Amino acid sequence: MTLVNLAQVLQPALAQGYAVGGLVTLGWEDMRAYVAAAEAENCPVILQAGPSCRAHTPLPVLGKMFRHLAEASSVPVVAHLDHGYTFEDCKIALDSGFTSVMFDGSRKPLRQNIDETAAIAEMAHAAGISCEGEIGFVGYSGGENSNGTDPEEAVQFARDSGVDAMAISVGNVHLQQDKEGGLDLARIAQIQALTTVPLVIHGGSGVPVAQRSALAAQTSVCKFNIGTELRMAFGVALRAAVASDPDRFDRVQMLGDTIDPVQQAAQHVLRAFGAPPQR
Structure with a gap:
Protein backbone atom coordinates (compact mmCIF):
# COMPACT_ATOMS: atom_id res chain seq x y z
CA MET A 1 0.00 0.00 0.00
CA THR A 2 1.48 3.33 -1.03
CA GLY A 21 1.73 17.12 -9.31
CA GLY A 22 -1.64 17.73 -7.69
CA LEU A 23 -3.81 16.35 -10.49
CA VAL A 24 -7.46 17.38 -10.39
CA THR A 25 -9.82 14.44 -10.81
CA LEU A 26 -13.39 14.37 -12.05
CA GLY A 27 -14.03 10.66 -12.45
CA TRP A 28 -12.74 7.11 -12.46
CA GLU A 29 -11.12 7.26 -15.89
CA ASP A 30 -8.87 10.22 -15.13
CA MET A 31 -7.95 8.87 -11.68
CA ARG A 32 -6.82 5.62 -13.28
CA ALA A 33 -4.89 7.52 -15.93
CA TYR A 34 -3.12 9.71 -13.38
CA VAL A 35 -1.93 6.79 -11.26
CA ALA A 36 -0.82 4.91 -14.38
CA ALA A 37 1.10 8.03 -15.46
CA ALA A 38 2.81 8.30 -12.09
CA GLU A 39 3.78 4.63 -12.24
CA ALA A 40 5.14 5.05 -15.77
CA GLU A 41 7.21 8.05 -14.63
CA ASN A 42 8.07 6.37 -11.29
CA CYS A 43 7.11 9.44 -9.28
CA PRO A 44 4.58 10.35 -6.57
CA VAL A 45 1.19 11.81 -7.43
CA ILE A 46 -1.53 13.70 -5.57
CA LEU A 47 -5.11 12.80 -6.54
CA GLN A 48 -7.30 15.85 -5.88
CA ALA A 49 -11.06 16.05 -5.38
CA GLY A 50 -12.21 19.63 -5.89
CA PRO A 51 -15.65 21.17 -5.57
CA SER A 52 -16.89 20.14 -9.05
CA CYS A 53 -15.76 16.56 -8.46
CA ARG A 54 -17.47 16.47 -5.07
CA ALA A 55 -20.69 17.84 -6.58
CA HIS A 56 -20.75 14.83 -8.89
CA THR A 57 -19.51 12.08 -6.54
CA PRO A 58 -19.83 12.04 -2.73
CA LEU A 59 -16.66 12.30 -0.65
CA PRO A 60 -17.05 8.85 0.98
CA VAL A 61 -17.13 7.28 -2.49
CA LEU A 62 -14.16 9.34 -3.69
CA GLY A 63 -12.17 8.32 -0.63
CA LYS A 64 -12.71 4.65 -1.42
CA MET A 65 -11.79 5.18 -5.08
CA PHE A 66 -8.58 7.02 -4.21
CA ARG A 67 -7.59 4.45 -1.59
CA HIS A 68 -8.32 1.53 -3.93
CA LEU A 69 -5.99 2.99 -6.55
CA ALA A 70 -3.31 3.81 -3.98
CA GLU A 71 -3.34 0.34 -2.47
CA ALA A 72 -2.55 -1.21 -5.86
CA SER A 73 0.02 1.42 -6.86
CA SER A 74 3.79 1.03 -6.90
CA VAL A 75 4.35 4.77 -6.26
CA PRO A 76 3.24 7.09 -3.43
CA VAL A 77 -0.32 8.38 -3.84
CA VAL A 78 -1.91 11.17 -1.79
CA ALA A 79 -5.71 11.33 -1.43
CA HIS A 80 -6.28 15.08 -1.23
CA THR A 99 -4.85 11.64 3.71
CA SER A 100 -4.72 15.38 3.09
CA VAL A 101 -7.11 18.32 3.16
CA MET A 102 -6.84 21.81 1.71
CA PHE A 103 -8.88 24.39 3.57
CA ASP A 104 -9.55 27.47 1.47
CA GLY A 105 -10.15 30.49 3.68
CA SER A 106 -8.53 32.82 1.16
CA ARG A 107 -11.62 35.01 0.73
CA LYS A 108 -11.75 35.70 4.47
CA PRO A 109 -9.93 38.34 6.56
CA LEU A 110 -6.39 37.31 7.48
CA HIS A 125 -2.57 16.36 12.37
CA ALA A 126 -4.33 14.57 15.23
CA ALA A 127 -5.51 12.03 12.67
CA GLY A 128 -2.09 11.71 11.01
CA ILE A 129 -3.06 13.52 7.84
CA SER A 130 -1.84 16.78 6.26
CA CYS A 131 -3.31 20.22 5.78
CA GLU A 132 -2.76 22.79 3.03
CA GLY A 133 -3.96 26.39 3.34
CA GLU A 134 -4.11 29.44 1.09
CA ILE A 135 -2.95 33.00 1.75
CA GLY A 136 -3.76 35.66 -0.80
CA PHE A 137 -6.45 34.74 -3.31
CA VAL A 138 -5.96 32.90 -6.60
CA GLY A 139 -8.60 34.17 -9.02
CA TYR A 140 -10.35 32.54 -11.95
CA SER A 141 -9.94 33.09 -15.68
CA GLY A 142 -12.97 35.08 -16.78
CA GLY A 143 -14.15 35.37 -13.16
CA GLU A 144 -12.95 36.67 -9.80
CA ASN A 145 -9.73 38.67 -9.81
CA SER A 146 -6.72 37.54 -7.81
CA ASN A 147 -5.38 39.19 -4.69
CA GLY A 148 -1.60 38.67 -4.61
CA THR A 149 -0.03 37.16 -1.51
CA ASP A 150 1.59 39.69 0.82
CA VAL A 163 -0.08 24.09 7.64
CA ASP A 164 2.07 21.51 5.86
CA ALA A 165 1.83 23.40 2.56
CA MET A 166 0.90 26.97 1.66
CA ALA A 167 -0.86 27.96 -1.55
CA ILE A 168 0.12 31.43 -2.75
CA SER A 169 -1.17 33.95 -5.29
CA VAL A 170 1.71 35.11 -7.50
CA GLY A 171 0.15 35.65 -10.92
CA ASN A 172 -1.41 32.20 -11.18
CA VAL A 173 -5.08 31.90 -12.18
CA HIS A 174 -7.50 28.99 -12.01
CA LEU A 175 -9.01 27.59 -15.24
CA GLN A 176 -6.52 29.27 -17.58
CA GLN A 177 -6.43 27.47 -20.92
CA ASP A 178 -3.26 28.98 -22.36
CA LYS A 179 0.27 29.33 -21.01
CA GLU A 180 0.83 32.93 -22.01
CA GLY A 181 1.32 34.14 -18.48
CA GLY A 182 4.15 33.39 -16.13
CA LEU A 183 4.48 33.92 -12.43
CA ASP A 184 5.78 36.82 -10.33
CA LEU A 185 9.24 35.48 -9.56
CA ALA A 186 10.16 38.40 -7.31
CA ARG A 187 7.14 37.82 -5.09
CA ILE A 188 7.89 34.10 -4.90
CA ALA A 189 11.47 34.91 -3.87
CA GLN A 190 10.23 37.27 -1.14
CA ILE A 191 7.85 34.67 0.26
CA GLN A 192 10.45 31.93 0.10
CA ALA A 193 13.01 34.09 1.90
CA LEU A 194 10.67 34.57 4.85
CA THR A 195 9.08 31.11 5.20
CA THR A 196 10.12 27.45 5.27
CA VAL A 197 6.83 25.73 4.42
CA PRO A 198 6.47 24.06 0.98
CA LEU A 199 4.72 26.40 -1.47
CA VAL A 200 1.84 25.46 -3.77
CA ILE A 201 0.78 26.93 -7.12
CA HIS A 202 -2.91 26.55 -7.90
CA GLY A 203 -3.92 27.13 -11.50
CA GLY A 204 -0.74 25.47 -12.70
CA SER A 205 -2.11 24.79 -16.18
CA GLY A 206 -1.52 28.45 -17.04
CA VAL A 207 2.17 28.35 -16.06
CA PRO A 208 4.65 27.70 -18.91
CA VAL A 209 6.14 24.22 -18.60
CA ALA A 210 9.73 25.54 -18.57
CA GLN A 211 8.85 27.82 -15.66
CA ARG A 212 7.25 24.95 -13.76
CA SER A 213 10.47 22.97 -14.13
CA ALA A 214 12.66 25.88 -13.06
CA LEU A 215 10.55 26.71 -10.02
CA ALA A 216 10.44 23.06 -8.97
CA ALA A 217 14.22 22.80 -9.13
CA GLN A 218 15.18 26.19 -7.72
CA THR A 219 12.51 27.33 -5.24
CA SER A 220 10.28 26.16 -2.40
CA VAL A 221 7.42 25.57 -4.82
CA CYS A 222 6.88 21.84 -4.32
CA LYS A 223 3.34 21.32 -5.62
CA PHE A 224 1.57 22.43 -8.78
CA ASN A 225 -2.15 21.87 -9.17
CA ILE A 226 -2.93 20.84 -12.75
CA GLY A 227 -6.53 20.48 -13.88
CA THR A 228 -7.51 22.44 -16.96
CA GLU A 229 -4.90 21.09 -19.37
CA LEU A 230 -5.74 17.52 -18.38
CA ARG A 231 -9.48 18.15 -18.72
CA MET A 232 -8.75 19.54 -22.19
CA ALA A 233 -6.89 16.34 -23.10
CA PHE A 234 -9.84 14.31 -21.80
CA GLY A 235 -12.30 16.40 -23.85
CA VAL A 236 -10.34 15.95 -27.07
CA ALA A 237 -10.11 12.20 -26.49
CA LEU A 238 -13.80 11.86 -25.64
CA ARG A 239 -14.92 13.82 -28.71
CA ALA A 240 -12.76 11.57 -30.88
CA ALA A 241 -14.20 8.47 -29.23
CA VAL A 242 -17.79 9.63 -29.79
CA ALA A 243 -17.14 10.68 -33.38
CA SER A 244 -15.32 7.48 -34.32
CA ASP A 245 -18.55 5.49 -34.75
CA PRO A 246 -22.03 7.06 -35.01
CA ASP A 247 -23.60 3.77 -33.91
CA ARG A 248 -21.61 3.61 -30.71
CA PHE A 249 -23.64 4.06 -27.54
CA ASP A 250 -21.79 2.30 -24.72
CA ARG A 251 -20.31 4.96 -22.47
CA VAL A 252 -17.92 2.49 -20.85
CA GLN A 253 -16.30 1.92 -24.24
CA MET A 254 -16.19 5.62 -25.08
CA LEU A 255 -14.85 6.68 -21.70
CA GLY A 256 -12.32 3.86 -21.83
CA ASP A 257 -10.85 5.42 -24.96
CA THR A 258 -9.90 8.51 -22.96
CA ILE A 259 -7.58 6.71 -20.51
CA ASP A 260 -4.47 6.33 -22.67
CA PRO A 261 -4.52 9.91 -24.05
CA VAL A 262 -5.03 11.37 -20.57
CA GLN A 263 -2.27 9.16 -19.20
CA GLN A 264 0.11 10.47 -21.87
CA ALA A 265 -0.84 14.08 -21.06
CA ALA A 266 -0.36 13.43 -17.35
CA GLN A 267 3.05 11.85 -17.93
CA HIS A 268 4.13 14.99 -19.79
CA VAL A 269 2.98 17.08 -16.81
CA LEU A 270 4.66 14.92 -14.18
CA ARG A 271 7.94 14.56 -16.05
CA ALA A 272 8.51 18.32 -15.99
CA PHE A 273 8.56 18.41 -12.17
CA GLY A 274 11.88 16.59 -12.01
CA ALA A 275 11.18 13.98 -9.36
CA PRO A 276 13.95 11.38 -9.03
CA PRO A 277 12.94 7.72 -9.50
CA GLN A 278 11.12 6.27 -6.49
CA ARG A 279 12.80 3.42 -4.64
Missing part, protein backbone atom coordinates in the same frame (compact mmCIF):
# COMPACT_ATOMS: atom_id res chain seq x y z
CA LEU A 3 -1.14 5.69 0.35
CA VAL A 4 0.69 8.62 1.96
CA ASN A 5 -0.08 12.09 3.28
CA LEU A 6 0.93 15.38 1.70
CA ALA A 7 3.86 16.09 4.01
CA GLN A 8 5.36 12.71 3.16
CA VAL A 9 5.71 13.66 -0.50
CA LEU A 10 6.37 17.40 -0.19
CA GLN A 11 9.16 17.33 2.41
CA PRO A 12 11.42 15.16 0.20
CA ALA A 13 10.53 17.42 -2.76
CA LEU A 14 11.54 20.49 -0.76
CA ALA A 15 14.81 18.91 0.33
CA GLN A 16 15.79 17.54 -3.07
CA GLY A 17 14.54 20.24 -5.45
CA TYR A 18 11.55 18.90 -7.34
CA ALA A 19 7.76 19.21 -7.30
CA VAL A 20 4.78 16.87 -7.11
CA LEU A 81 -9.33 17.28 -0.69
CA ASP A 82 -8.90 20.41 -2.82
CA HIS A 83 -10.66 23.64 -1.82
CA GLY A 84 -12.55 22.52 1.23
CA TYR A 85 -14.52 25.61 2.24
CA THR A 86 -15.73 24.58 5.70
CA PHE A 87 -14.58 22.62 8.73
CA GLU A 88 -17.31 20.11 7.89
CA ASP A 89 -15.96 19.58 4.33
CA CYS A 90 -12.57 18.73 5.80
CA LYS A 91 -14.00 16.54 8.56
CA ILE A 92 -16.00 14.49 6.04
CA ALA A 93 -12.88 14.05 3.91
CA LEU A 94 -10.91 12.91 6.95
CA ASP A 95 -13.65 10.43 7.87
CA SER A 96 -13.77 9.24 4.24
CA GLY A 97 -10.15 8.14 4.21
CA PHE A 98 -8.46 11.13 2.64
CA ARG A 111 -7.01 36.57 11.16
CA GLN A 112 -10.13 34.54 10.43
CA ASN A 113 -8.33 32.61 7.70
CA ILE A 114 -5.44 31.83 10.06
CA ASP A 115 -7.68 30.78 12.95
CA GLU A 116 -9.97 28.55 10.88
CA THR A 117 -7.06 26.97 9.00
CA ALA A 118 -5.26 26.33 12.30
CA ALA A 119 -8.29 24.50 13.70
CA ILE A 120 -8.45 22.28 10.63
CA ALA A 121 -4.69 21.67 10.66
CA GLU A 122 -4.95 20.62 14.31
CA MET A 123 -7.75 18.18 13.48
CA ALA A 124 -5.82 16.81 10.49
CA PRO A 151 4.93 38.20 1.95
CA GLU A 152 4.53 39.52 5.52
CA GLU A 153 1.05 38.02 5.76
CA ALA A 154 2.48 34.76 4.43
CA VAL A 155 4.91 34.74 7.37
CA GLN A 156 2.03 35.09 9.84
CA PHE A 157 -0.04 32.49 8.08
CA ALA A 158 2.74 29.91 7.89
CA ARG A 159 3.71 30.45 11.52
CA ASP A 160 0.26 30.55 13.11
CA SER A 161 -1.79 28.14 11.01
CA GLY A 162 0.52 25.12 11.25
Whole structure:
Protein backbone atom coordinates (compact mmCIF):
# COMPACT_ATOMS: atom_id res chain seq x y z
CA MET A 1 0.00 0.00 0.00
CA THR A 2 1.48 3.33 -1.03
CA LEU A 3 -1.14 5.69 0.35
CA VAL A 4 0.69 8.62 1.96
CA ASN A 5 -0.08 12.09 3.28
CA LEU A 6 0.93 15.38 1.70
CA ALA A 7 3.86 16.09 4.01
CA GLN A 8 5.36 12.71 3.16
CA VAL A 9 5.71 13.66 -0.50
CA LEU A 10 6.37 17.40 -0.19
CA GLN A 11 9.16 17.33 2.41
CA PRO A 12 11.42 15.16 0.20
CA ALA A 13 10.53 17.42 -2.76
CA LEU A 14 11.54 20.49 -0.76
CA ALA A 15 14.81 18.91 0.33
CA GLN A 16 15.79 17.54 -3.07
CA GLY A 17 14.54 20.24 -5.45
CA TYR A 18 11.55 18.90 -7.34
CA ALA A 19 7.76 19.21 -7.30
CA VAL A 20 4.78 16.87 -7.11
CA GLY A 21 1.73 17.12 -9.31
CA GLY A 22 -1.64 17.73 -7.69
CA LEU A 23 -3.81 16.35 -10.49
CA VAL A 24 -7.46 17.38 -10.39
CA THR A 25 -9.82 14.44 -10.81
CA LEU A 26 -13.39 14.37 -12.05
CA GLY A 27 -14.03 10.66 -12.45
CA TRP A 28 -12.74 7.11 -12.46
CA GLU A 29 -11.12 7.26 -15.89
CA ASP A 30 -8.87 10.22 -15.13
CA MET A 31 -7.95 8.87 -11.68
CA ARG A 32 -6.82 5.62 -13.28
CA ALA A 33 -4.89 7.52 -15.93
CA TYR A 34 -3.12 9.71 -13.38
CA VAL A 35 -1.93 6.79 -11.26
CA ALA A 36 -0.82 4.91 -14.38
CA ALA A 37 1.10 8.03 -15.46
CA ALA A 38 2.81 8.30 -12.09
CA GLU A 39 3.78 4.63 -12.24
CA ALA A 40 5.14 5.05 -15.77
CA GLU A 41 7.21 8.05 -14.63
CA ASN A 42 8.07 6.37 -11.29
CA CYS A 43 7.11 9.44 -9.28
CA PRO A 44 4.58 10.35 -6.57
CA VAL A 45 1.19 11.81 -7.43
CA ILE A 46 -1.53 13.70 -5.57
CA LEU A 47 -5.11 12.80 -6.54
CA GLN A 48 -7.30 15.85 -5.88
CA ALA A 49 -11.06 16.05 -5.38
CA GLY A 50 -12.21 19.63 -5.89
CA PRO A 51 -15.65 21.17 -5.57
CA SER A 52 -16.89 20.14 -9.05
CA CYS A 53 -15.76 16.56 -8.46
CA ARG A 54 -17.47 16.47 -5.07
CA ALA A 55 -20.69 17.84 -6.58
CA HIS A 56 -20.75 14.83 -8.89
CA THR A 57 -19.51 12.08 -6.54
CA PRO A 58 -19.83 12.04 -2.73
CA LEU A 59 -16.66 12.30 -0.65
CA PRO A 60 -17.05 8.85 0.98
CA VAL A 61 -17.13 7.28 -2.49
CA LEU A 62 -14.16 9.34 -3.69
CA GLY A 63 -12.17 8.32 -0.63
CA LYS A 64 -12.71 4.65 -1.42
CA MET A 65 -11.79 5.18 -5.08
CA PHE A 66 -8.58 7.02 -4.21
CA ARG A 67 -7.59 4.45 -1.59
CA HIS A 68 -8.32 1.53 -3.93
CA LEU A 69 -5.99 2.99 -6.55
CA ALA A 70 -3.31 3.81 -3.98
CA GLU A 71 -3.34 0.34 -2.47
CA ALA A 72 -2.55 -1.21 -5.86
CA SER A 73 0.02 1.42 -6.86
CA SER A 74 3.79 1.03 -6.90
CA VAL A 75 4.35 4.77 -6.26
CA PRO A 76 3.24 7.09 -3.43
CA VAL A 77 -0.32 8.38 -3.84
CA VAL A 78 -1.91 11.17 -1.79
CA ALA A 79 -5.71 11.33 -1.43
CA HIS A 80 -6.28 15.08 -1.23
CA LEU A 81 -9.33 17.28 -0.69
CA ASP A 82 -8.90 20.41 -2.82
CA HIS A 83 -10.66 23.64 -1.82
CA GLY A 84 -12.55 22.52 1.23
CA TYR A 85 -14.52 25.61 2.24
CA THR A 86 -15.73 24.58 5.70
CA PHE A 87 -14.58 22.62 8.73
CA GLU A 88 -17.31 20.11 7.89
CA ASP A 89 -15.96 19.58 4.33
CA CYS A 90 -12.57 18.73 5.80
CA LYS A 91 -14.00 16.54 8.56
CA ILE A 92 -16.00 14.49 6.04
CA ALA A 93 -12.88 14.05 3.91
CA LEU A 94 -10.91 12.91 6.95
CA ASP A 95 -13.65 10.43 7.87
CA SER A 96 -13.77 9.24 4.24
CA GLY A 97 -10.15 8.14 4.21
CA PHE A 98 -8.46 11.13 2.64
CA THR A 99 -4.85 11.64 3.71
CA SER A 100 -4.72 15.38 3.09
CA VAL A 101 -7.11 18.32 3.16
CA MET A 102 -6.84 21.81 1.71
CA PHE A 103 -8.88 24.39 3.57
CA ASP A 104 -9.55 27.47 1.47
CA GLY A 105 -10.15 30.49 3.68
CA SER A 106 -8.53 32.82 1.16
CA ARG A 107 -11.62 35.01 0.73
CA LYS A 108 -11.75 35.70 4.47
CA PRO A 109 -9.93 38.34 6.56
CA LEU A 110 -6.39 37.31 7.48
CA ARG A 111 -7.01 36.57 11.16
CA GLN A 112 -10.13 34.54 10.43
CA ASN A 113 -8.33 32.61 7.70
CA ILE A 114 -5.44 31.83 10.06
CA ASP A 115 -7.68 30.78 12.95
CA GLU A 116 -9.97 28.55 10.88
CA THR A 117 -7.06 26.97 9.00
CA ALA A 118 -5.26 26.33 12.30
CA ALA A 119 -8.29 24.50 13.70
CA ILE A 120 -8.45 22.28 10.63
CA ALA A 121 -4.69 21.67 10.66
CA GLU A 122 -4.95 20.62 14.31
CA MET A 123 -7.75 18.18 13.48
CA ALA A 124 -5.82 16.81 10.49
CA HIS A 125 -2.57 16.36 12.37
CA ALA A 126 -4.33 14.57 15.23
CA ALA A 127 -5.51 12.03 12.67
CA GLY A 128 -2.09 11.71 11.01
CA ILE A 129 -3.06 13.52 7.84
CA SER A 130 -1.84 16.78 6.26
CA CYS A 131 -3.31 20.22 5.78
CA GLU A 132 -2.76 22.79 3.03
CA GLY A 133 -3.96 26.39 3.34
CA GLU A 134 -4.11 29.44 1.09
CA ILE A 135 -2.95 33.00 1.75
CA GLY A 136 -3.76 35.66 -0.80
CA PHE A 137 -6.45 34.74 -3.31
CA VAL A 138 -5.96 32.90 -6.60
CA GLY A 139 -8.60 34.17 -9.02
CA TYR A 140 -10.35 32.54 -11.95
CA SER A 141 -9.94 33.09 -15.68
CA GLY A 142 -12.97 35.08 -16.78
CA GLY A 143 -14.15 35.37 -13.16
CA GLU A 144 -12.95 36.67 -9.80
CA ASN A 145 -9.73 38.67 -9.81
CA SER A 146 -6.72 37.54 -7.81
CA ASN A 147 -5.38 39.19 -4.69
CA GLY A 148 -1.60 38.67 -4.61
CA THR A 149 -0.03 37.16 -1.51
CA ASP A 150 1.59 39.69 0.82
CA PRO A 151 4.93 38.20 1.95
CA GLU A 152 4.53 39.52 5.52
CA GLU A 153 1.05 38.02 5.76
CA ALA A 154 2.48 34.76 4.43
CA VAL A 155 4.91 34.74 7.37
CA GLN A 156 2.03 35.09 9.84
CA PHE A 157 -0.04 32.49 8.08
CA ALA A 158 2.74 29.91 7.89
CA ARG A 159 3.71 30.45 11.52
CA ASP A 160 0.26 30.55 13.11
CA SER A 161 -1.79 28.14 11.01
CA GLY A 162 0.52 25.12 11.25
CA VAL A 163 -0.08 24.09 7.64
CA ASP A 164 2.07 21.51 5.86
CA ALA A 165 1.83 23.40 2.56
CA MET A 166 0.90 26.97 1.66
CA ALA A 167 -0.86 27.96 -1.55
CA ILE A 168 0.12 31.43 -2.75
CA SER A 169 -1.17 33.95 -5.29
CA VAL A 170 1.71 35.11 -7.50
CA GLY A 171 0.15 35.65 -10.92
CA ASN A 172 -1.41 32.20 -11.18
CA VAL A 173 -5.08 31.90 -12.18
CA HIS A 174 -7.50 28.99 -12.01
CA LEU A 175 -9.01 27.59 -15.24
CA GLN A 176 -6.52 29.27 -17.58
CA GLN A 177 -6.43 27.47 -20.92
CA ASP A 178 -3.26 28.98 -22.36
CA LYS A 179 0.27 29.33 -21.01
CA GLU A 180 0.83 32.93 -22.01
CA GLY A 181 1.32 34.14 -18.48
CA GLY A 182 4.15 33.39 -16.13
CA LEU A 183 4.48 33.92 -12.43
CA ASP A 184 5.78 36.82 -10.33
CA LEU A 185 9.24 35.48 -9.56
CA ALA A 186 10.16 38.40 -7.31
CA ARG A 187 7.14 37.82 -5.09
CA ILE A 188 7.89 34.10 -4.90
CA ALA A 189 11.47 34.91 -3.87
CA GLN A 190 10.23 37.27 -1.14
CA ILE A 191 7.85 34.67 0.26
CA GLN A 192 10.45 31.93 0.10
CA ALA A 193 13.01 34.09 1.90
CA LEU A 194 10.67 34.57 4.85
CA THR A 195 9.08 31.11 5.20
CA THR A 196 10.12 27.45 5.27
CA VAL A 197 6.83 25.73 4.42
CA PRO A 198 6.47 24.06 0.98
CA LEU A 199 4.72 26.40 -1.47
CA VAL A 200 1.84 25.46 -3.77
CA ILE A 201 0.78 26.93 -7.12
CA HIS A 202 -2.91 26.55 -7.90
CA GLY A 203 -3.92 27.13 -11.50
CA GLY A 204 -0.74 25.47 -12.70
CA SER A 205 -2.11 24.79 -16.18
CA GLY A 206 -1.52 28.45 -17.04
CA VAL A 207 2.17 28.35 -16.06
CA PRO A 208 4.65 27.70 -18.91
CA VAL A 209 6.14 24.22 -18.60
CA ALA A 210 9.73 25.54 -18.57
CA GLN A 211 8.85 27.82 -15.66
CA ARG A 212 7.25 24.95 -13.76
CA SER A 213 10.47 22.97 -14.13
CA ALA A 214 12.66 25.88 -13.06
CA LEU A 215 10.55 26.71 -10.02
CA ALA A 216 10.44 23.06 -8.97
CA ALA A 217 14.22 22.80 -9.13
CA GLN A 218 15.18 26.19 -7.72
CA THR A 219 12.51 27.33 -5.24
CA SER A 220 10.28 26.16 -2.40
CA VAL A 221 7.42 25.57 -4.82
CA CYS A 222 6.88 21.84 -4.32
CA LYS A 223 3.34 21.32 -5.62
CA PHE A 224 1.57 22.43 -8.78
CA ASN A 225 -2.15 21.87 -9.17
CA ILE A 226 -2.93 20.84 -12.75
CA GLY A 227 -6.53 20.48 -13.88
CA THR A 228 -7.51 22.44 -16.96
CA GLU A 229 -4.90 21.09 -19.37
CA LEU A 230 -5.74 17.52 -18.38
CA ARG A 231 -9.48 18.15 -18.72
CA MET A 232 -8.75 19.54 -22.19
CA ALA A 233 -6.89 16.34 -23.10
CA PHE A 234 -9.84 14.31 -21.80
CA GLY A 235 -12.30 16.40 -23.85
CA VAL A 236 -10.34 15.95 -27.07
CA ALA A 237 -10.11 12.20 -26.49
CA LEU A 238 -13.80 11.86 -25.64
CA ARG A 239 -14.92 13.82 -28.71
CA ALA A 240 -12.76 11.57 -30.88
CA ALA A 241 -14.20 8.47 -29.23
CA VAL A 242 -17.79 9.63 -29.79
CA ALA A 243 -17.14 10.68 -33.38
CA SER A 244 -15.32 7.48 -34.32
CA ASP A 245 -18.55 5.49 -34.75
CA PRO A 246 -22.03 7.06 -35.01
CA ASP A 247 -23.60 3.77 -33.91
CA ARG A 248 -21.61 3.61 -30.71
CA PHE A 249 -23.64 4.06 -27.54
CA ASP A 250 -21.79 2.30 -24.72
CA ARG A 251 -20.31 4.96 -22.47
CA VAL A 252 -17.92 2.49 -20.85
CA GLN A 253 -16.30 1.92 -24.24
CA MET A 254 -16.19 5.62 -25.08
CA LEU A 255 -14.85 6.68 -21.70
CA GLY A 256 -12.32 3.86 -21.83
CA ASP A 257 -10.85 5.42 -24.96
CA THR A 258 -9.90 8.51 -22.96
CA ILE A 259 -7.58 6.71 -20.51
CA ASP A 260 -4.47 6.33 -22.67
CA PRO A 261 -4.52 9.91 -24.05
CA VAL A 262 -5.03 11.37 -20.57
CA GLN A 263 -2.27 9.16 -19.20
CA GLN A 264 0.11 10.47 -21.87
CA ALA A 265 -0.84 14.08 -21.06
CA ALA A 266 -0.36 13.43 -17.35
CA GLN A 267 3.05 11.85 -17.93
CA HIS A 268 4.13 14.99 -19.79
CA VAL A 269 2.98 17.08 -16.81
CA LEU A 270 4.66 14.92 -14.18
CA ARG A 271 7.94 14.56 -16.05
CA ALA A 272 8.51 18.32 -15.99
CA PHE A 273 8.56 18.41 -12.17
CA GLY A 274 11.88 16.59 -12.01
CA ALA A 275 11.18 13.98 -9.36
CA PRO A 276 13.95 11.38 -9.03
CA PRO A 277 12.94 7.72 -9.50
CA GLN A 278 11.12 6.27 -6.49
CA ARG A 279 12.80 3.42 -4.64
